[in-house]
Every structure is written in C-alpha cells, then in structure tokens.
Amino acid sequence: MTGKRKIINDPVYGFITINHPLIFKIIAHPSYQRLRRIHQMALAYLVYPGAVHTRLHHSLGAYHLMCNALNELKDKGTLITAEEEVAAKAAILLHDIGHGPFSHALENKLMQGVHHESLSLAIMKQMNEELNGELSMAIDIFTNKYSKRFLHQLVSGQLDVDRMDYLTRDSFFTGVSEGVIGYDRILKMLVVHNDELMVEEKGIYSIEKFLVSRRLMYWQVYLHKTVMAAEKMMVQIIKRVRFLAQHHPNKLKTATAIDFFLFEFGGVIDQEVLNKFCILDDVDFSAAVKTWANNEDIILQTLCKRLLNRQLLKVHIQTMPFDESFIESKTIEAQQKLNISKEEAGYFVFTDEIVNTMYKPDEEQIKILFKNGAVKNISAIEDSLIQQTISAPIKKFYICTLD
C-alpha cells in the first residue's frame, strides 16, 4: 500500500501524478508556489491570448515528462535507483525556481548580472537546509556533479525534459499547433549508452522534427516582433525608472516588492536578498506599471499606458541593419509627436539585432545510437536535415518606432 497520492489535471498531458513525500513538500513550499505568479512566456499573451500559463505549470509538466522518461529508461534496462528517481524529479521541479518577474524578458534587468540559474541554485540550497539535506542529490544532479551524467542531461541538455515541456506547452497554449513536437515518441527513443543520453536510430526523424519545431517556435512565437516590442517596452520602463530615480526615488516607489530591487539592491546576493527575491513576482511589476502609468514623467507615463492598453511600439524586421537616416527620421517623428528631446525619443525609437541558430553542431551534441553500436552526432549523419549549412546562426535586425 502506497502513501499519499494526488492527481493534477493538466490539459497538455491529461493527469500528473504526485506520490512521493519530498515532491509534496517541494510543491507546497512558498518559493515554489510563487511560480504560479510568473508567466511562462512573459508578454507573449499580448499576441497569443492563450499564452498565460505559468512557470509552475511548466515545471509540473517537465516533472511529468521526467517521470515518463525515467520509466522508459528503466524499462529498457538502465539502472536507476528509487533515490535517484526522486532526486531527478526534484531537480526538474526546481530547475526554474530562480526565475524572476516576466522571466527572460526582464532577466538581468532587475538584478543586473545575476542569471536565473544561479538564483535557482541558491534557492535550492536554502530549501535543502530547511529539508535537512533531502535535496542534496537533486542539487548534485542539477549542477552535474552526480556520477550518472544522463540524469543531469535529462534536466539540462539537448533533449532535456525542460525544453520538451516548454515547446509542447508553449505551442499548446499559444495554439501554434505547428510547434508541436513528438515528445512521447522522443521519450520512447531515448537510451542510455556509456552513461550518456542518446537517441535510437529510428528516432532521427523525430529529432529533426523537434529541431524544426523549435526553429519555428523561435521565429514565429518567441521572437515574434510584437511580443518583442512589448518586452522591450518593459525594459525601457525599467531603464526610465532607474534614470528618474537618480533624482526623485520616492516619486517612483510602488509599495511592491520591486522597489527593493530597483532602488536598494547592491548586487550582492545574501540571505536577505534571497528572501526578498522569493516574494517577488509578475504581480509586483504589473502593479508597478499601473502605478507608473500615472507618473508625471511623460516618457514613463506613455510607456506604461501604452503597455497596459496594448498600444505597442511598431516593429520592423529585416536581414540588413537599418539606415541611419531612417532611424533619425523616426526619432524626429517621435520627438515631435511627444514633444521630447532626441535622447528621450530613444526610449521609443531604437534598433537591435536578434540571432537564432537551429542547431549548433559544436555545442549541441544530440547523439544517435545506431543498431550496430555506432554513435554519431545528428549533424554528422548522411542525409540528415541538420547539417553544417543549416547550422549557421541567423541574424535579423529590428527597429522599434512610435507608430
């Protein structure tokens, strides 16, 4: 007879089962519950109204895929102990615990120079103390210090359950059905060889499909120009707030947890900062934007109002850098329209570039295990779709303008 057991409805996978005390403890923890208040896809919902799912939901989904992956591998004869199993599940549940408000969109903006993975680790360690070391093996797996490398690869690797879930979940909630990957078939094709995660030969086309779907999701969804415009506006808002705060910080206070990170945080992560971080979420930033929409500064006010009301900056994308003269004319238009200086117009008119690579043969090592025992990187396989020529980074240039 087993102990407590709970099933959670998930529109993506049907049911997710929780049946281990440690998993219950993690999920019940306030730091984990905080992930309910962080959008998985930041502001993508401004283009894809269904994309309002949360980091918590994603990490539960990744946990579910981890359960399936471990079962498949065990079924194929890979030795995985009960302790390793729960550790791997704990590691994936916690892999995103260090995400801040609006995840990647604001990464490095609220806490400059701090990556979410290092925050994840710091929070895991703190939880591990509370849990008397029950998370030690999970942390070893997360940091790739555990002997069975493939467990780390399942958490963070080319075919980890993290990206399998986010591609699946993001395509599900956006309704971009073309982004769907065959996660269940990929899981069935996984195999451990020489302690490394590989893919069976007959899974090659599923992997191609996976990489092409990812490429499609990047260009069609994650780097969608309107989504990008919205997220850049968030960044400009923070930039403006920091600028204004040099003189009148009090006029910018929002009575939310974000104040500390904007006006007080000195760059060092200690216990107190971590505690403050663990109560920070999308609600704080959203509430702040609503407050700043009434700020007397026309730049800040305009950015916030337009973000709230989805009157976003216009974006153009092209494969060549934009002409200086074009940028200047757009800048002048913004100056005139809002009656602001050239410098201030820079909050509304700016260019940047985006780069995405379909598959990096040097870094990304998706290994195929052939029936005859040979192992090849997928990009080295004859007739593979994934080859050098396709692996060059694609760079695009964009400009945001007022209208």
Add this chain to the structure above:
Amino acid sequence: MTGKRKIINDPVYGFITINHPLIFKIIAHPSYQRLRRIHQMALAYLVYPGAVHTRLHHSLGAYHLMCNALNELKDKGTLITAEEEVAAKAAILLHDIGHGPFSHALENKLMQGVHHESLSLAIMKQMNEELNGELSMAIDIFTNKYSKRFLHQLVSGQLDVDRMDYLTRDSFFTGVSEGVIGYDRILKMLVVHNDELMVEEKGIYSIEKFLVSRRLMYWQVYLHKTVMAAEKMMVQIIKRVRFLAQHHPNKLKTATAIDFFLFEFGGVIDQEVLNKFCILDDVDFSAAVKTWANNEDIILQTLCKRLLNRQLLKVHIQTMPFDESFIESKTIEAQQKLNISKEEAGYFVFTDEIVNTMYKPDEEQIKILFKNGAVKNISAIEDSLIQQTISAPIKKFYICTLD
C-alpha cells in the same frame, strides 16, 4: 477586396478571424484590454493549474462562436443583415466588459449591490458615445430591445454562445475533458423558428450532453471545494479590511485602484466611478493581498499569507447542515491555534450552503423543433433525460476550518 483582416491563434478553436472595423475598435479599447487582466475562473487555477485564461480570451471565443452561429443560421435561410451581424458580434464581445477583479468570486464584494451586467451596460453606453452610436444596435440586442429576439438569445439565453464558450474553454484549460460539450454540433442544430432560437430534433442528445457536462463542471470544477475555500478566503480578506478600515484606513491603503472601491466608493455609479472601475483588475487585488500579507493584524496577515502560499482553509461538504457542536469545536481550535477571539475565529471557521440545479424547466426553455413542426421544451419530451425529477435543485452544505 476586403479591408484589414487579422487572425488570432486560439488553442481552443484554431484561428479567430477579425475583419470588421468596429470589432477592431472594440478590441483596441483600453476597457476591453483590461479584460486581459481578469482571470476567467478567478482562483480555480489553485486546483487546476491550467485555468489561468482570461475574460478577454473568453469573450474572443464567444465572438468566434457567434460568427459561426450566424453563418449557420444564414445558411439555413434565416435573414440576418450585415449590420445585425456585426452588432451581435459586438454585443457578445462586450457582454463581460463589466466584470471586476476575480469576476464572480468577488462580485458584490467590492461594489456592494452592483451586478456586473449593469456595469457592462454602463460601459457599453460610454463606449457608444465615444464611437458615435456605432454600438447602438449592439446595446439593443444586449438589452433584448431589438426586434429579432433570437439575436439576444444568442448573446444571453439557454444556449447562448457565452456559455458554450465558457464550458468549452474552461474544460479545455482545466484539462477536465469530461466537461467538453459538442459546441460545433449544437451550433449546427440551431434553428430560428418564430423569431426564437430552437434546436432541431436530432440535436436532443447533444443538448442532454450539454446539460450533463454543465452539471459536471459545476460540481467538479466551479464548486470544487478547494476552489471555493480559496474564493471564500478572498471574501474574508475584504471583510477584514473593511472592518479594520473603520479605525485605521491608512494602514490598509495599497496604492492600487482597489483603495477607492474599498475606502471611498459610496454606492453611486457616476462617470468618475466608472472611469476608476475601468482601470481596476486582478493585478490590483493580487498586489493588495501581497501588501496586506505584511499587515500587523494577525487575522488579515494570516488570511493573505495563506492565500498567497496556497495554504488554504480545509473544506468539508455534506448533504446535511453541520452540527452546531462540530462548528463550535472547530472554532475553539482556531481560537487556540491563532490566539484570537471567537468572533475573529469566524474568519476561518464558517459554514454556508451551495445550490445548483441541472435544468430548471420553468425558467430554462430549451425548445426543440420537431420535423413535423411541433415545438416542445426539452424537459417535456418523452424519454428525455432532462425531466422533472432531475430538475430539483441540489443543495449541499460546507464548512471551512483552519485545518
């Protein structure tokens, strides 16, 4: 050649097409965009993590079903002019525009005595002025003053596209696949007879299925005991805030739009109140709860912290009222645990009842049009599942306790 045209990805229906200037104007309006920040299912996401979809998404979905319904009816020969068509679409897009934060869960709590439908109407009228009367026919349809009654019935009736969308969408996002209705078949079975919306004879089983799914969604989702516990906690929070505000209102201010409705609103809806309402949303209430979680009042602080961290009240449901002695013992437990008075313990220990009826033959008139021209209420049909005996209201009693 037609004019501007936009398609929106929807995970539920695939693509939603917008192709009329008035519909574009409505969607672009800040009051409509506000619905992005109101959860369709309030706190149901605490049980169903996928249920984070918004009022905006629901109203777009209902709009899509309206488009389909109108096409089906026209295809069957019902006369609907182009103007009526866009008016019906506008009416359904706006039907929920008067919803406040956390919709039904907080209905009547922030603005006591004010129903969301009257707010919807007030906001529509205001938008109608801005739009120089372009919404007049939509308002007539919404208020059932328009001559073709069936258009109102599509917006608000027993088989309106509102409930068809919310049942479909809510079951989709919760992952409660059993709640799925055959919306597409029901739409194809709709027919207008004597200016009234009816269902073709061969649609009877689809209607049965619709009513049974609705029943299932109520008991399994909308009235799920844990969801109810969370929503009752929100109500207790507001009650406590109002109580404390009698003495120290300033200590309860949150710097959000909710302050006005809690501490200043006098009960009369004028232009200014309406304007303030149109910037109020879930973010405000969520931010307020985060602020109050640090309030010195132990009752308020406890309620807020527990809500944030999903440490919800326990709920028991039964078909009989709870014994006074049981309630009292639970109250004493709460008193002791939190070191509070009996009266204060009432914030954590309380009982109430819930009632739901599968189908009310007297009020709900789903009419079936037989091939021979006869018209019958579905509950009057021989062998129908939906009969008198099944139509009695079901009442259940619940108690919330601290643990």
Add this chain to the structure above:
Amino acid sequence: MTGKRKIINDPVYGFITINHPLIFKIIAHPSYQRLRRIHQMALAYLVYPGAVHTRLHHSLGAYHLMCNALNELKDKGTLITAEEEVAAKAAILLHDIGHGPFSHALENKLMQGVHHESLSLAIMKQMNEELNGELSMAIDIFTNKYSKRFLHQLVSGQLDVDRMDYLTRDSFFTGVSEGVIGYDRILKMLVVHNDELMVEEKGIYSIEKFLVSRRLMYWQVYLHKTVMAAEKMMVQIIKRVRFLAQHHPNKLKTATAIDFFLFEFGGVIDQEVLNKFCILDDVDFSAAVKTWANNEDIILQTLCKRLLNRQLLKVHIQTMPFDESFIESKTIEAQQKLNISKEEAGYFVFTDEIVNTMYKPDEEQIKILFKNGAVKNISAIEDSLIQQTISAPIKKFYICTLD
C-alpha cells in the same frame, strides 16, 4: 532488464507497448490477425466514413487500458501478481476473438444460435492447447472462475476496459466527439474493495458522464437509422440466399469461406467448424455481396447492388408502432416498383423495434465506495442522475421501406 519490446502507434492513446512473450504470441496468431479483417462497427462507416477501424485495433486498445488499469490498482495497493497481470491482458486481447463477419450485425445469422462469446471461449481453448496451457489463467479470468473477481470485472463488467475502449474508440473514429468518455479519469477512480471493482466517491460525475455518453452513442450512432437500414439489408440478403439455396445452391456459391456457413454448417461446433470459422471474415461476406449483385434473382440482386452503392432502404423511427395500413401501402409501392409479390416485398418493407436502457439498476451494479467506507449502487445515491425513473427501457419502432 526486459526482453523484446515493441510500441504500436495508436491515434487514440498515442503508443501501445507490448513487452511480454505471451502477448507477442497471441498477437502473431492467425486467429488474432483475422480480427484485422473484421470491422469494429460493421456498416456504420456508411454514415460515419471514419468508422472503418477493426476488431484487432479495438482489442489492442482494450489491452492498453487493461495495462493502465492494473498499474493504477497496483499503485493503490491492490495485490496483483505478474502472472495475473499477463493473464488479464491476454484475456482482454482475446475477448472478441469469436466475432464473425460484421460482428453484431450478422451475429446469429451465419451461425444460428451461436453466440460470439462461446466461440471466443472455444478458440481460446484451442489456442491454449497450442500454447501448452499458457492461457489457462486467462481463460479462468474470462469465464469468471478465477478467485480475484475484479480481474474478470475488468474484462467483462459494468466498467470493463472493453466498453471503455469501444466507446472511446468508436467516438474517436466516427468523429462523434460528444460520445467521448473520461476513460483516463475513470481508470484513476477505480478501486478494489472486497475483491470487487468499485469507483471512488469523487468519480461519481465521471460515471454519470460515461452512462450519458453511452446513451448518446447508442441513439446517435449504434442505432442510427441509416446504419440500421444497412445492417438489416445484410440480414435480408442472407435470408434471401438461404431461401434461394433450398432449390439452387450452386448458383449462390461464392468461392469464399462463407459458403460453408450458409450451405453446409449443421449447427454443431467441432474442431473442423472452428477451423473454418477462423478463416472467415468481412472480406468473404463483402466479396459474396459483390458476386450476388450479379445474381439473376431480382430480390437478391437488388439488395446487394443497393448495399454496395449505398442506395439504402429508407427508415422511419417513432415511439409508437406503425399502422398496418401504412405498412401495407409501402409494401404495395415496393411490389409495384420492383414487380414482385407481396411476400417478396417483405424483403424491402418491414418493421421492428429497438430497445435501449441507459442503466439497469438491478443488473448493472456500478458500486461507489465512499470515503467513510460505505458502498452504494450508483442508482441509489442521493441526487444521482442515474435513478429509477431514468432506468426504464426506451423502446422505439422503425420501418424500412424502399424509398
């Protein structure tokens, strides 16, 4: 470490895994492969073009659900040995092995007085000999002689995986999405109590949904009047062939396996008959109909041609028996149109009745296990949709006519 392992793509469940030698042997057996050539839904594809799935596919699906059900029960602490597990899986794989051409539609017509379950048992026993007794436990489970009753109930009971699969699969392939049941949730709600299969309290609404979906599938699909007309035509064809064969059997020979059963079979099932049965399938009957479409007998020819070309008899259904005078007038019409006798017209004009009951409280015992340990039949539960009044059989009358 396991041995051979195969995954089969299934559009309904994703992947079905085969991983036991006995299961491989059963599936590879010619008698099992024969099920590929028997439509699961007989002639329903004449109305629902997607409904061309096979008995083999259904039994694989039921096997898959059995795997899941056994896992759930074991996970809840029910003791099931590895041997029992494979026996239950074998039993469900073989439960339909005795189905003849066009299953239920021709049941009792080709082999009068022989039910498919007794044929299933006979074939199982024969296979058991070939397999040196490996199927003995499976046969005991199938015939309810095995001590753990719940295993039989999973194969054949009120909530067996057989009907869970056929309702799910038939609604999937017909596209009648309203017939979908929540099979995965029902499986998770199953529990063994006193050696009997029961449903947890919180599964009540899923069971209601299951029964309502079944009701819908019966009236909307299985008893669809056009499907019924087609299947009655098959029966009339056989009746005519038998009639004609009294005089000129050779003119009716088809060179298929069906000849034996129509012209030679004497009613006793011996080894030889069983062997002949095991090569009989839909192909034989379909080929025979194509041959008979050229028969000189106008009755037979007409029935066959019309069935082939989907020029089916017309059907009317009503809740009262049809007037004699109406039947007579339709008979006369047929006589005149085809220039045949009154008796012969009876092949095209005839009436009968159909009966279906949503739930029979006396026979069907879906038991609910309450949290407090109480056990109730679902029809005895307060507020249940499934009550006496709804449990009366529904009888309808139909008439087939030439046009």
Add this chain to the structure above:
Amino acid sequence: MTGKRKIINDPVYGFITINHPLIFKIIAHPSYQRLRRIHQMALAYLVYPGAVHTRLHHSLGAYHLMCNALNELKDKGTLITAEEEVAAKAAILLHDIGHGPFSHALENKLMQGVHHESLSLAIMKQMNEELNGELSMAIDIFTNKYSKRFLHQLVSGQLDVDRMDYLTRDSFFTGVSEGVIGYDRILKMLVVHNDELMVEEKGIYSIEKFLVSRRLMYWQVYLHKTVMAAEKMMVQIIKRVRFLAQHHPNKLKTATAIDFFLFEFGGVIDQEVLNKFCILDDVDFSAAVKTWANNEDIILQTLCKRLLNRQLLKVHIQTMPFDESFIESKTIEAQQKLNISKEEAGYFVFTDEIVNTMYKPDEEQIKILFKNGAVKNISAIEDSLIQQTISAPIKKFYICTLD
C-alpha cells in the same frame, strides 16, 4: 434560402458540409462509392493498425479543405464565381476516382502501363456524359485547361488540398502525430498573385514545417520497411499468378472482378473495361488472396498465407547496395527452407532501391509573395531551411528475405 444540406462527421475536421446538388450527385454515384472499398494507405495498416481509412474519406477531406481554401481566397479579394467554386470542389472530389485496388501499391500491376490519373479522367468524362456536361468545368480545372490556373493548382500542385489532406489524414489515422502539418494556417497564408497560388511571407515557417513533415511521413510511414515488405508481397503474388496463368489459368480464377484484369485485359481501355474497372476494389484482391492461399502452388500459397497472417518478409535497408554474396546466401536459405529453385526463391529474396527528395527546387515551385511584392521560390530565400543542399534525392537500398 438554400436547398438540401447535409453534414458528415469527420474525426479530422469535425464536420464536412455538403450543400450543392452536383456534389450530392457525385457522392451518390456508384463509382464514387466504390472508393469506400479502397484503402487510402494500402497495407500500411499492418504496421499502423489505425490506417484503415479509405480513398472516399480522403477525397471528402480534400473537398472540405477546398471549401475552406476558396473561402479564404474570396475573403482576400480573389474573384471566384459560384460556378468555379462548385467546379473546383467537384474536381477535387473526383481527383482519385481512378484509383484501383490498394492504390499506389498495385499501381501499374493490374493494368500495366495505365496511370490512375488517366483513369480518373476517363471516369470523369463518363460521369460528365451521364450528368449532361455538369462536370465540364471541373474537368477543365483537373486537366489545367481552365483559365484561372490557381484553381488547378489547388487540385494538383505543390500546395494542393490533396496532399494537405492526405498528410493530415494519414498522420491522424496512423497516430504519427509528428507528421501533422498546419493545414489551417497554410490555408490562411495562401494568396493568388498573377493568377498563381502563392504563400504570404509570414507563412514561410509553415511551409518548412509542411515539407519536413512530408519528409518524415515518407521515411517513417509510407516507406516504412515493413509496409514496403507487405506491398512487395502483393506485387510478387500478382507476378506469380500471371506466371502460373500461362499454363493453368482456370486454377487461378477467383470469381471476383480481378480475374478480368489478370487474365483477359489486353491493354486498351474502352467503355467495357472502364465499366469493369468501376466495380473493382480492395475486396476483390483481398478475396483473391484468401482463395490463392489454398492454391497448390507452394510459392503462391506461401506468399498469400504469409500476407494474410502478417508473417511478412524481413526487410533490411541501408545506404549502400547489398553485396551479391549476401543476396546469394539469403537466396540459398530460402531455397532450402521451402525446397524450391533459385528462380523461385526470387519471389522471397530480392533487392531494390527507394528514392525520396524533400523538395525539388526545379520542379516544385512553392512561391512566396513578400510584402513588398517580390516573389521568390522558397528554396531561393535567404536562411531558408529548404535549400540546394537539402534538395538532393536520398536513395536507400533494401533487401527482402524470407526470415
């Protein structure tokens, strides 16, 4: 007010609507109904048990996509008359009417040198006479003689609704979800420019996805080695029957419509041959295989029995031709096992090659229409996945052996 109207349930698209007299006539025609008895995917169901869908179902699905495509194009301003609309729909409904038993698998085998498209045309012309010329425009579109070229391209071109449906439907029924294409998005991206069908710029990734899915479907499904083995066995059966028929044709007669094509057809298609063809279908060949399974010729008997019981030849695939010595050793094995001559062993042991090309830039012209009015072949677009290097044909070699 419209006339007769019928909806057909389709598991893939939900509902398919028929609402024009000509379409009703086509569907009711025996030559069209014959397509119910021809598997869309020949013997693929031996590997994918769900793949039992029919040519009729596919052509209905293609018709449905044609309806949607025409609506989209009209909505974008392309002029299409009501007559053209129904003609395009008729053309796609009939595009596969010339398929014989087991479609591609037996193409050129029963009627050597006759391609199914010329048969389709011949049958269309015959139906056109029966229908007093109502199909003339449809035939012009089918044969690309109609002035608006894009109508032909929708029926038969790089992005025609034929392949959109078969890729969608085949991946649906096989359960190979990875083959799913975004047909609805592709349809929304179609545009007519210079009377030619093109794709809007933002549809590029959908097209990439479409080509990659097609590639996956070819290698994983259509050219699946086990499917290929089964289909080659069918070809060997016909070869053997033809060989044996040189001496004893009567011993090979099957009493089915296939006899004519095997033993009498002289290569000229006249009215009579066409009539015989229009009653030929999978049933005939399947029944013949069952009959031949009892033939005294060991080669024929073995091939037929093994095909029936799914004891298929083994297949190996590799990128290099097979060694002569390997082939010879396998041949000898077969000779010994079946006690047959070397020549006869060639029915069981043989090699061949398969070639598939992802995209042929020279022949396949998927044109992209850019916002600035430029038109480019998709393989000529910068950063496109579909480039020269990827467009080389892939050739593989296979060998079939007895075990």
